[in-house]
Amino acid sequence: MLSRPQGRLAFAELRDWTGSVQLFAVASRTERFEELTRLSLGDWIGCTGEVVRTKRGELSVQVESWTLLAPTRHGFGDKWRGVHDVELRYRQREVDLWANEGVRDTFLMRSRVVAALRRRLDARGFVEVETPVLQPLAGGANARPFVTHFNALHSDFYLRVAPELYLKRLVVGGFERVYELGRDFRNEGLSPRHNPEFTMLEAYQAYADYEDMAGLVEELVAGTALELFGSTEVVFQGRRVDLAPPWRRATLEQVVEEVTGERCELGRGRDALAAVAGRLGVEVPPGSGAGRILYEIYERTTEHELLGPVLVTDYPVDVSPLVRAHRSKPGVVERMTPIVAGREIAEIYSELCDPDVQRSRLVAQAAAREAGDDEAMVVDEDFLRSLEHGMPPTGGIGLGVDRLVMLFADLPAIREVLLFPALRQDRRDGAGGGGEGADGTDA
RNA sequence: GCGCCUCUAGCUCAAUUGGCAGAGCAACGGACUCUUAAUCCGCAGGUUCUGGGUUCAAGUCCCAGGGGGCGCACCA
Numbered sequence: 001m002l003s004r005p006q007g008r009l010a011f012a013e014l015r016d017w018t019g020s021v022q023l024f025a026v027a028s029r030t031e032r033f034e035e036l037t038r039l040s041l042g043d044w045i046g047c048t049g050e051v052v053r054t055k056r057g058e059l060s061v062q063v064e065s066w067t068l069l070a071p072t073r074h075g076f077g078d079k080w081r082g083v084h085d086v087e088l089r090y091r092q093r094e095v096d097l098w099a100n101e102g103v104r105d106t107f108l109m110r111s112r113v114v115a116a117l118r119r120r121l122d123a124r125g126f127v128e129v130e131t132p133v134l135q136p137l138a139g140g141a142n143a144r145p146f147v148t149h150f151n152a153l154h155s156d157f158y159l160r161v162a163p164e165l166y167l168k169r170l171v172v173g174g175f176e177r178v179y180e181l182g183r184d185f186r187n188e189g190l191s192p193r194h195n196p197e198f199t200m201l202e203a204y205q206a207y208a209d210y211e212d213m214a215g216l217v218e219e220l221v222a223g224t225a226l227e228l229f230g231s232t233e234v235v236f237q238g239r240r241v242d243l244a245p246p247w248r249r250a251t252l253e254q255v256v257e258e259v260t261g262e263r264c265e266l267g268r269g270r271d272a273l274a275a276v277a278g279r280l281g282v283e284v285p286p287g288s289g290a291g292r293i294l295y296e297i298y299e300r301t302t303e304h305e306l307l308g309p310v311l312v313t314d315y316p317v318d319v320s321p322l323v324r325a326h327r328s329k330p331g332v333v334e335r336m337t338p339i340v341a342g343r344e345i346a347e348i349y350s351e352l353c354d355p356d357v358q359r360s361r362l363v364a365q366a367a368a369r370e371a372g373d374d375e376a377m378v379v380d381e382d383f384l385r386s387l388e389h390g391m392p393p394t395g396g397i398g399l400g401v402d403r404l405v406m407l408f409a410d411l412p413a414i415r416e417v418l419l420f421p422a423l424r425q426d427r428r429d430g431a432g433g434g435g436e437g438a439d440g441t442d443a
Numbered sequence: 444g445c446g447c448c449u450c451u452a453g454c455u456c457a458a459u460u461g462g463c464a465g466a467g468c469a470a471c472g473g474a475c476u477c478u479u480a481a482u483c484c485g486c487a488g489g490u491u492c493u494g495g496g497u498u499c500a501a502g503u504c505c506c507a508g509g510g511g512g513c514g515c516a517c518c519a
Contacts, residue, residue: 006482007475022479041469055477078454078468080480085454087511099454143518188517189444198519344519375517400519413512426510 001045002079005037011054012036014045014061017104024052024060031065041079042072042098090421103416109228110405110417116224117201117401118181124216126177126203131166133159133183139383140164140322142375143186146196159185162398163202164322168351169386171204171394179203181401192413193343196422199401208395210334210350214311217338217346217397218245221309225408236341236407239307247309247338252298255312259302266290266316266331273297291316291331304342311336311348321361321377324350324393340407346399353394355387 001023003012010033012023027033030049039045047066054060074095077083082099089096089103096103118128136155138145140162150157163180170178184200205213222232222243232244256264262276270290277284277293282300284293294316306312314332317325323333334350352358362379369376405417415421 002480004478004481005475006478009476009478011478011481013479024477026476056479058477058479060477075453075469078480080468081455083454085450085511087450088454090511095454141519184519186518188519191518192513194518200519347519398519403519424510 001039001043002041003037003039008033010037011060012039014047022054022058022060023047023049023063024054025063030063036063036066039068040072040075042074042076043068044070044072086415087423090415090423091426093419106405106409106411106417107419109409112228113224113405113408114181114199114401116227117220117399120220120223121179121203124177126179126205127175129167129170129175129178129180130182131160131163131170131180133185135160137378137380139377139380141184141186142321142377144188144375146185146187161186162200164396164398165380165383167202167204168391168394168396169383171206172386172389172391176206177204190422192415193403195402195414195418198414198418201399201401202396203399204351204394204396206392206394209393210336210348210395213348213350213395213397214247214336214338215245216395217348217399218243218247218309220399221338221340221345221404224404228408234407234410236343236410237412239341241308241341243309243340247311249311249313249336251314252294252312252316253314255306255310256294256298256302259305260297262297264294264297266294289316289318291318295319303339303344306339306342308339308341311338320349321365322349322352322358324352324354325357343403343407344400345403345407346397349396351391351394351396353387353391355384358387359384 001012001014003010005011008027010023010025010030012025013020014023015021025033025036030036045066046069047061047063049062049064052060052062076095077099083089083095089100097107122128134148134150134157136157138158138161140160141164143161145158145161147156147158149155162184163182167178167180179202181201182199183197185197186194187196188194190196203213203216205216222245225232225234225243233240233242235241250258253264253266256262260276260280262280264273264276266273268290270288270293273290273293274284277297280297280301282297284296288296298312313336314326314329315323315335315337317323317331317333320333320335323335326332326334336348337344338346338348352361359379362377362384365377366379369378402414402417406412406414409417411417
């Protein structure tokens with residue numbers, strides 16, 4: 001609450017998360033009037049009284065009785081300018097939420113986005129499941145995991161980098177439409193687009209392929225936008241995008257050529273693509289094949305230039321170890337990536353169901369790992385055995401919820417859509433040190 | 444991990460070429476019967492992120508460290 005005492009009268013603004021209302025107090029009719037006028041910005045009170053209209057016409061509660069629910073000892077920032085120091089905002093998010101209305105709106109919107117995604121999947125017959133976060137092997141994505149120790153089992157476990165392999169095992173078990181909406185953990189650097197824990201939606205549908213799943217993603221994204229904003233148009237960082245389906249399809253080769261002017265057909269071979277990469281100033285990991293080089297060129301030069309929405313298709317097999325080979329085009333897989341305003345918002349696959357092909361892909365990953373790629377996958381025998389039981393043709397999607405919220409909220413930093421983003425421990429006041437510890441001399 | 448930028452009162456921000464650390468809001472004391480960021484008077488508020496150094500003199504310059512932002516790298 002914020003008070004504006006005026007002698008024998010007082011006005012105040014009382015706010016909760018539904019909005020605010022003006023309080024109006026008259027000394028002769030309000031209990032403990034003097035005390036009421038001395039409340040601080042940020043004190044929490046409850047009150048009762050008649051609803052009246054002031055002379056200026058504002059609907060107000062004329063306070064009769066009131067209770068101090070909780071005094072505030074710290075204050076909540078400048079009442080007009082709020083709180084803008086980003087460090088304070090992230091470390092003390094409660095202050096940020098209290099002081100800055102736009103921040104409250106962002107997180108209420110995030111909640112509605114998550115609810116809308118669930119509702120839409122449920123309506124299509126998907127079943128929400130929960131699979132292990134603590135995993136003996138971290139699979140399903142190329143990423144370094146967090147390691148933790150499982151005391152009772154005397155072994156190290158990993159926080160999942162993706163739920164993918166477990167969800168596919170559920171498809172094998174007859175759960176034809178499953179999804180999980182939860183936290184993944186990747187032991188990587190922080191950036192405006194990356195937080196080590198982030199929220200992923202993965203969904204799998206048996207008897208479906210990547211075209212079916214592309215339709216699902218279009219519906220989830222455009223439908224949610226329409227539901228929340230009454231429009232499929234969004235503006236992200238000054239770029240206007242219409243999310244109404246169907247989204248354009250274009251191959252990786254096509255979009256790279258559109259943006260760079262370079263012809264990049266995989267069929268031209270490794271050396272030709274390496275030459276293109278050189279011309280464009282794109283560095284390529286040593287030993288890369290044609291597919292890897294094309295992918296590197298795309299990521300460095302093209303992806304951020306695509307306004308979209310566009311579904312980029314025909315990814316090289318060497319950068320997609322869990323995806324089924326394309327039904328007619330050699331060297332590529334049935335994978336699509338929707339790009340909106342220069343950013344990838346999901347992954348769409350026809351899943352690889354053949355246990356033998358999957359095994360050889362994972363063995364190749366493990367070999368890369370041995371060679372020093374510590375983000376390559378490992379051979380997960382439990383997963384492979386499940387495929388040997390027979391997995392029907394299945395389509396899958398992975399949708400980054402944080403990034404979808406960023407798109408909808410027009411916010412460029414993931415921290416702005418995470419209530420408590422990862423921050424380094426604040427040790428500023430401990431600086432100087434030397435006082436405690438190893439010096440055995442004391443008074 | 445590397446590079447650039449940044450850190451001043453509870454909050455938002457000033458402080459000339461190195462020359463007495465300031466304002467608004469909040470808080471605190473007072474005035475005020477229709478305010479809307481109320482207004483007016485008064486009062487108080489500081490390890491200028493930390494530790495060193497240069498200098499007659501450091502918020503300002505130099506070195507080291509810490510936090511944050513952005514970029515690179517890694518990735519979604």
